[in-house]
Every structure is written in C-alpha cells, then in structure tokens.
Amino acid sequence: MAMIANVSREVPDPGQAAWVSANDKPTAPQGSKPVTGDAAERLLKGGVMQLPARDRRRIKDLSHNDFEPQQELANVFSDIRRKPAPAPELAQSATGVMSNMNFDIEIRKRYNAPLAIESGEFPDSNVVSGRMLPLCYEAGLASGHSPEAPQLLTVAVETFIKENLATIFSRTRSNGPGDAGNAGFGVGINWIQTAQYSKQLHLEENLAQNGRLTRDKNGLLPVEAKAASERGPLTVADLRLAIEVGETGFSHFPALRTQILQGYREGELENYNEYSYVSGHETTDQADEYVPALVNGEADAPVLNGMGEPMDVDTTLEWEGAEDGDIDLLDNVLDQILVGT
Incomplete structure (x- = not known):
C-alpha cells in the first residue's frame, strides 16, 4: 500500500526545494575532472563504442528526451481519479442567435x-x-x-423528371419531331418512326431548306405538327408499359412502382365482364333475375343457390290440434316472460 501511495503522489518539482538553505546546496569544485577510474564505467564505455554509429546516435537522442517514466507511471494511477476537463465555452456572439x-x-x-x-x-x-x-x-x-x-x-x-418523361415517351410514342426523333429529348433517346412518316419528314425538310416550305411558330414542320396533334396524353397504361419494357427511374419509388404494376388497369372496373368471361359469353343483369315480377305477388324466381325459400315467415302459423285461442295464450305467456326479464 505504501508503494502504491508513493507512486500515486505527484512528482516533485525539479531542482532544489524552497526550504533548502543556500549554504546547504552542494557546490562542485571548480576545475575538477570527473572520476574516470571506475571499472564499471570503463566497461560501459567500451560496450557503447562497440555499438554501430546509428545505435549510438539513437542513445544520445534518448538522453536529451524530456520523457519521464516516473511521471507516466504516476499518471496511470491518477487518471482514474482525475476530474474531466470542462467543455470550452463558446463566445457570446456564436451562441446568441441559437440560444x-x-x-x-x-x-x-x-x-x-x-x-x-x-x-x-x-x-x-x-x-x-x-x-x-x-x-x-x-x-x-x-x-x-x-x-x-x-x-x-x-x-x-x-x-430527373425530364429524363424519366423522355424515356417513357420514347417507349410509348412514335413519330417524334426531328430527323432522328429526339429533338428536345436529349441525345440517345430516339422515337420509333414509321416509313411513311420518315419519308414525308425528309421531303418537307428538303423543301424547308430550299425556302419552299416554312415552319410554324414552334419550329415544327407540317407533318411534325400533325403527328403532335394526334398524339394522346400520357396515361397510367403508358407508365405500366414503360416499366415492363425496362428501367425508367421508378425503382427509387417502390410504392409508386407497385401501385402502377399491381393496380387496376384503365377501364377494368367499368368493363369488368370483358375481363372476367371468355370471348363470346353472353351475360345478363343478375339483379333482374332475383327481383320479383310483381310487387305484391309471389316471387317465382329462385334464390342464389337455386332452391326455394325453406321458411315461409309471411304466413300464419298453424299447429295440428290447436286453435287461434291457444296461439294467443302462448303469445301472452311469452310476453309476460319478456316483461319479467
């Protein structure tokens, strides 16, 4: 315990203590030479001289190092009890707005x-x-x-939006403006062109270069303007087709992609019979089959399972051997039971 206490103590300041008198300080004799006759010192010097020059230079540098092993050993025991340093306070100008x-x-x-x-x-x-x-x-x-x-x-x-729209239009539309079908849509996005449209487009471009044909205010030739007017708006069916063909950027939005691919197609609910039955099947309105022909008459049409109603609740109950008075008496008994409960 004494050793641990001594090690954990702070290292004293270098030099003589303040309470030491000036007369008590040891003074070295002037002009005296160090004693060199010790055999151990001569042996040490001989061992050092046998070392390579690099090792001797390293030992010499270590002698001038400020590292103190005693202080490092004392820090090992004192760091666990040392109070943490307080956090530096920011200037008032830096914290005035945020506070x-x-x-x-x-x-x-x-x-x-x-x-x-x-x-x-x-x-x-x-x-x-x-x-x-x-x-x-x-x-x-x-x-x-x-x-x-x-x-x-x-x-x-x-x-991002323009690139996705250009990709969707190139996969769902044809006869785009420009010779390559990519005017205004960027390089590498080409629309499909029919042979008749391509032939008419080259003809009108030659006429426009010769000055025999003029473009409209949007810079389109007559054949391009006609194709643009006949081109329909973008629908969900076009988005579905473009996603099924290839990647269009909707992979970053899985919820939107799932809704487009797994949702109802356009007109599927309005024309449900066309998607539910084979071709040539004639369907009738099922609601008319179960509605009685007469309002107050008896319904001859079967129910959903093809059988008649097993319980006739609209007629008077009749028991064999009983009269109307017996039925009334039973009804009164049931009423008294319900009132009592």
Missing part, C-alpha cells in the same frame, strides 16, 4: 408549404429552402443548409 431560437417551432413548419401535387406548380428555390431548413433542424443541423443546396436540388429534380 434564442426555438427549434420545435421551426421544425413544425416543414409541412406548412403545399405540395407540388396540391398547388399544381413546380417548386422553386424558395419553396425548397422553406422545406429543407426545418428538416435540417430536425436532423440536428443547427446551421441549416448551404445557400446553393435549394438551387442544386431544384435542378436535380427537374433533370
């Missing part, structure tokens, strides 16, 4: 702005910034987002 800000109120504003599907307009940088800033606070980013982040996100979303 007065209520993040809960700012986080609640993340869904105040209407969605693009509700407003019908593509979000601009200000709308994106108003949505990103509360999300940054919710994620723990007290400094918010950088000024370039909303603009970058707006451009990325616009590019």
Whole structure:
C-alpha cells in the first residue's frame, strides 16, 4: 500500500526545494575532472563504442528526451481519479442567435408549404429552402443548409423528371419531331418512326431548306405538327408499359412502382365482364333475375343457390290440434316472460 501511495503522489518539482538553505546546496569544485577510474564505467564505455554509429546516435537522442517514466507511471494511477476537463465555452456572439431560437417551432413548419401535387406548380428555390431548413433542424443541423443546396436540388429534380418523361415517351410514342426523333429529348433517346412518316419528314425538310416550305411558330414542320396533334396524353397504361419494357427511374419509388404494376388497369372496373368471361359469353343483369315480377305477388324466381325459400315467415302459423285461442295464450305467456326479464 505504501508503494502504491508513493507512486500515486505527484512528482516533485525539479531542482532544489524552497526550504533548502543556500549554504546547504552542494557546490562542485571548480576545475575538477570527473572520476574516470571506475571499472564499471570503463566497461560501459567500451560496450557503447562497440555499438554501430546509428545505435549510438539513437542513445544520445534518448538522453536529451524530456520523457519521464516516473511521471507516466504516476499518471496511470491518477487518471482514474482525475476530474474531466470542462467543455470550452463558446463566445457570446456564436451562441446568441441559437440560444434564442426555438427549434420545435421551426421544425413544425416543414409541412406548412403545399405540395407540388396540391398547388399544381413546380417548386422553386424558395419553396425548397422553406422545406429543407426545418428538416435540417430536425436532423440536428443547427446551421441549416448551404445557400446553393435549394438551387442544386431544384435542378436535380427537374433533370430527373425530364429524363424519366423522355424515356417513357420514347417507349410509348412514335413519330417524334426531328430527323432522328429526339429533338428536345436529349441525345440517345430516339422515337420509333414509321416509313411513311420518315419519308414525308425528309421531303418537307428538303423543301424547308430550299425556302419552299416554312415552319410554324414552334419550329415544327407540317407533318411534325400533325403527328403532335394526334398524339394522346400520357396515361397510367403508358407508365405500366414503360416499366415492363425496362428501367425508367421508378425503382427509387417502390410504392409508386407497385401501385402502377399491381393496380387496376384503365377501364377494368367499368368493363369488368370483358375481363372476367371468355370471348363470346353472353351475360345478363343478375339483379333482374332475383327481383320479383310483381310487387305484391309471389316471387317465382329462385334464390342464389337455386332452391326455394325453406321458411315461409309471411304466413300464419298453424299447429295440428290447436286453435287461434291457444296461439294467443302462448303469445301472452311469452310476453309476460319478456316483461319479467
């Protein structure tokens, strides 16, 4: 225990203590040479001289090192009892704004702005910034987002939507504008062109180059304008066909992809019989088969299972050997039982 107590004590300051008198300090005689006659010292010097020059230089550097093994050993026992250093305090200018800000109120504003599907307009940088800033606070980013982040996100979303639409149109439409069928849709996205359309397009392009034919205000030739007017709008069936053909970017949205592929097709519910029966099967309105012909008459039509009604609840009950008075008496007994309960 004494050894542990001595090791855990702090190392004394180097040099002489303050209470030592000046007369008690040892003084070395001036001009005296160190004693070199010790046999152990000569043996040590001989061993050191036999070492390589690199090792001797390393030993010499260690002698000038400030490392103290006693202090390191004392730190091993004293670190467990040492108090943790206090966290550095931030300047008042750095904490003045954040301390007065209520993040809960700012986080609640993340869904105040209407969605693009509700407003019908593509979000601009200000709308994106108003949505990103509360999300940054919710994620723990007290400094918010950088000024370039909303603009970058707006451009990325616009590019993503345009690329997906161009891919879907190229797989579901034909006779696109331009000689290669990719005018305005980017390089590498070509629409299918029919032989008649391609022939008429080359003819009108030659006439336009010779000045014998003019383009409309949208820069389209007559054959291109006619094909654009006959082209129908994009539907869910087109999205389904494009996804079945190949990847269109909807893999990033599994819920939307599943809804398109596994949902009802257009007109499937309106024309359910066409999808449920084989070709040539004649169906009738099933509701008319079970409605009686007369309102107050007896229904001759069978029920769903093809059998008549086994219980006739609309007629008077008759028992063999009983009269009307007996039935009334039984009814009175039942009424008394119900009243008593």
